[in-house]
Amino acid sequence: MRRSRPVRVALFVAITSSGASTARAEVETSTRTLAKPAPAYAPAPDAPLDEGVEKRARPDYDGRPERPPSAGEVMLWVPRVLFSPVYLVTEFVVRRPIGFVLTEIEKARAWEFVIDIFTFDDRRIGIVPTFFVQFDLRSSVGLYLFWNDLWFDGNQLRSNFAFGGERWWLLSVRDRIRIREDLETELGFVFLQRPDQVFAGTGAGIRVEDSSRFLEQTIEGRAAIRSYGWRQSRVEWSARIARHRFDGDSAGFDDPSLDDAIELGFFERPNGLETGYTVLSQQLLAVVDSRRRGLRTSGTGLRGEARLEAAVDLEHPGRAAWMTYGGRLAGFLDVGDNHIFGLGARIESQAPFRDRTIPFTELSRPGSGPFEMSGFTPGVLRGRSSAVATVEYRWPIWVLVDGSLHVSAGNVFDDALGSFAAEKLRLSYGVGLRSSDRDNPFTLVLAFGTRTFDQGTNLESVRFAFGTGF
Amino acid sequence: MVGARLVVALGIAASACRASTPEISVEAPRWEDDDRHPFEPAPEPFYSPFIWDGADNSFFRPLAEFWRFEAPREAINVNAVDEVPDSSWFTHRIGRWPARERADWTPEHVARGACTAGSEPVPPWTATSGKPDGANPGFFISDARGQRYLMKTDGLLQPERPSAADAIASAIYHAAGYFVPCNQVVYFDPSIIQMAPDAKVELTSGQVKPMTEDHVQQVLAKATPGPDGTLRALVSRFIDARPISPWRYEGTRSDDPNDVVPHEHRRELRGMYLLAAWVDHIDSRQENTLAAWVSTDNGGYVRHYVIDFGDCFGQLTMWRPLSARLGHSGYADFEHIAEDFVTLGLLDRPWFRAEYGPAGKTLGFYDASRFDADQWRPGYPNAAFLRLTERDAAWMARIIARFERPHVEALVERARFSEAIVQSELVRIMMERRQAILERYLTRLSPLTSPEVETGPRRLCLEDLAVQTGLRSAAARRYDASVSRDDEAFVEASPTAEGARVCVPLPGGGRVRVEWVARSAGREPSGRLRVELRPLDGALSVVRLERFEPQAEHR
DSSP states (O other), rough: OOOOOOEEEEEEEEOTTTTOOOEEEEEEHHHHHHTOOOSSOOOOOOOOTTOOOOOOOOTTTTTTOOOOOOOHHHHHHHHHTTTTHHHHHHIIIHHOOOOOOOHHHHHHHHHHHHHHEEEEEETTEEEEEEEESSSOOOOEEHHHHHETTTTSEEEEEEEEEOOOOOOOOOOOOOOEEEEEEEEEEEEEEEEEEEEEEEEESTTTOGGGGGOEEEEEEEEEEEEEEEEEEEEEEEEEEEEEEEEEEEEOOOOOSOOBBBBHHHHTTTSSTTTTTTTEEEEEEEEEEEEEEEEEOSSOOOOOOOEEEEEEEEEEEESSTTTEEEEEEEEEEEEEEEEEEEOEEEEEEEEEEEETTOOOOGGGGBBBBOOOTTTTTSSSSSTTTBBBBBEEEEEEEESSSSSEEEEEEEEEEEEEESGTTTTOOGGGGGEEEEEEESSOOTTTTTTEEEEEEEEEGGGGGOOEEEEEEEEOOO | HHHHHHHHHHHHHHHHHHHOOOOOOOOOOOOOOOOOOOOOSOOOOOOOHHHHHHIIIIIIHHHHHHHTTTOOOSSOOOTSSSSOOOOOOOOSSOOOOSSSGGTTTTHHHHHHHTTTTTTOSSEEEEEEEOOOOOOOOEEEEEETTOOEEEEEEOSSSTTHHHEEEEEEEHHHHHHBBOOOOOEEEEEEOOEEEEEEEEEEEEESSSEEEEEHHHHHHHHHHHHHGGGGGGGGEEEEEOSSSSOOOOSSSSOOTTOOOOOOOGGGOOOHHHHHHHHHHHHHHOSSSGGGEEEEEEETTEEEEEEEEEEOTTTTTTOSSOOOOOOHBBBBBBBOOOOHHHHHHTTTOOOOGGGGOOOTTTTTGGTOOSSSOOOTTTTTSSSSTTTTTOOOOOHHHHHHHHHHHHHHHHHHHHHHHHOOOHHHHHHHOOOOOHHHHEEEEEEEHHHSSEEEEEEEEEEEEEEEEEEEEETTTTTOOOOTTTEEEEEEEETOOOOOEEEEEETEEEEEEESSOOOEEEEEEEEETTTTOOOOEEEEEEEETTTTEEEEEEEOOOOOOOO
């Protein structure tokens, strides 16, 4: 150990008595144990280590012997030994291999290699993996393609391909052309086939445990023109032509197939199941929303929506033609820092033209808004009209993610809410996470659905879904 | 898991109750660590992963370390007087004691940082390589003397802040005791830049291309305009040692025989937390460190540098909500995310109250009103910072206390801001944050420091940093002191205070112990301080200094 040489220094020290006079005294100070070399940018090197010494000995910095371990420190060996397998797994099976692989990937600039594989033309074109995990429907994985400024500025192509197991396929292509800052058009094509669609009957009294499964195949073309207005307001016209085919003999689920359920007498054969249909429809949607655009802007505002759709089955125009109309009113109060209480009500009703009918997959299905009736699997509730009131509390938990607590009361009813009664409402409540950025969609929800009030609001549906997609 | 935590808590509690005090050395305190033994060959460089370092420190390392049931411990490299010996990591500068040892750390000296006379690059500047795109565009340049520099422009988001941050914070770290490069703000005529014939650029995509005039213009376009057609940039002089690779905030290097103290248990790395909190150095991570090889006659040794401070003083990002969180929460702070989710967002978070101050975007959300000295967080967890103890923090607070207003003003002057409001605001915020740090860490453990034995008459004098820094008034300050001679019982002594300097007469004899408690009316007294003196080479000398937790009885 180096020792500083004794230094005796005579110096003048200004001594200030507490707030009074200043005295000057000559003080001889011994700094033998405290003296250090004058400030230097780099201390001089030490002597070389002895031959064969691989590591210098750790110095005894404070001059005190190592104290023996305390009883508490000895006791720590109990959990250390008990949980050593967990430690070994987390350190040597998880952390180090992942660290090695990720480090090598970074070192080889493999991220850029991967990004280069999945993006092209200076990142204007790209492919992104997507996934959606849910317990009540088939989970799916897929790829999302974006192509910005295709052929000309403002033309954005989006495509999604997903696979959810046997007979579950999705291919969608959407081309959005921004004509002006506030005006855009959209053309789209969708092919969707999934065998996990749910039918549990129609009307307010359905029971979730009666759910059955069927395959639906949809080939759809869509066109829309959208005009953005004040804040988040917009007006949209859209048209679609969609061919639907069904197979009621969909096996492989805990629920029976729809054909079996019909054979067992659970339901009448729903309209359109046998023959399928091809719908041509036009829709007008008007949204007035006083909330400002932008990430984490104030969430206070009012939103009103009105929707009107007229549709006809091109294959059986004399049999199926109908009109759908409805709307939503909602108010949001941002009590500070994006802690937002929302209260909204949505109603929708359908009316067949003259004595015609409505195909069963075109019936009103509540839950089109985020976390509305989220305790029920989409498709369980179907009817000629629907009414839902939702209270939601959202709060920020990260830059782009909000937490959500929500409770909905709603159900499906007969024509024009004809059979509406408060005791016929169901409850849906849950907790979840949702992206606060529309460009980076992400959802995680755990929600519960109940029977109607007059059936005792017993829990009859639990739903978990987690995923990201576009 | 709860049970496991309980066992740890019981262990710690039992450890804290241990009453025995080990025998102490009668040698002088160790002020130098002999970690500069020359050796060969130089340690091998290692690749420092950017993404994995963040993921590991945020998630994987805490997950694995939890199951090790590591007991909290004090830092290892602390000498008998509660200080850190000088080493290849740290050299006492502004915090040296006694006072005359730091006399030449004047405001001007502190503001120079690691720069010496003639540190500015001499025109023409020859660009040898560069990064024209990305967040930090810049060149490596060689000046007319052949001295090499890294030159960085400010970018467009916060003109002047990145270069100012690099210059100011590096000088602060240097004065505190760390090794840093010489960073300085320059205004230059763009015509002095010329390209080396073989100059290359590396794009963020990893592509390497010959440097062109377009690349030069690309970099200069992101420079802040100065007066008379000049441009502003930060120039960082190459260090006088050969770069090896970053150093880690945990573990030791197996190929460095001098490296025997796990880095997470080095006090200067733990205590760096407080310095980073002061200047908001959110990027205090492995990537911004540098182990460098200092050649000697017999080989060389490793010196440890801290580099790149461009994120200090209110860095903004592309997302305002993220910028508002920086310094208060990590980039993706799972602890805060979980807390906010479970509590339904009812916790009052400082990022909710973030607003630009009078300096506007230049200083981003760097402020003092939302600053909580022990709640500050870097972008992602740092293994050494996580092990910070009260003693480590108090040690750094004693160093920060030495940066007085003239020092801070000189440091900020060095940034050469174009607007006076930015300059005055930065001084104000830095002084207020400093005050918050000192209030938190100079009031629990004893703020008495810098012991000196005076021999005519013989007495022990200390400096009360709480009074020296204005935290507590001298008039209302009271001291309880007692003295023990040769292991006899302590007897009350009569300390005298002269401003921030307090002294107590010493009795004759061999082993003398003095205990002090400093208190102010209406405030909790700070913890007890014990100083032990022994005759060494014929003079009574301080051989030990201990600070006890408040209210703890250790007699």
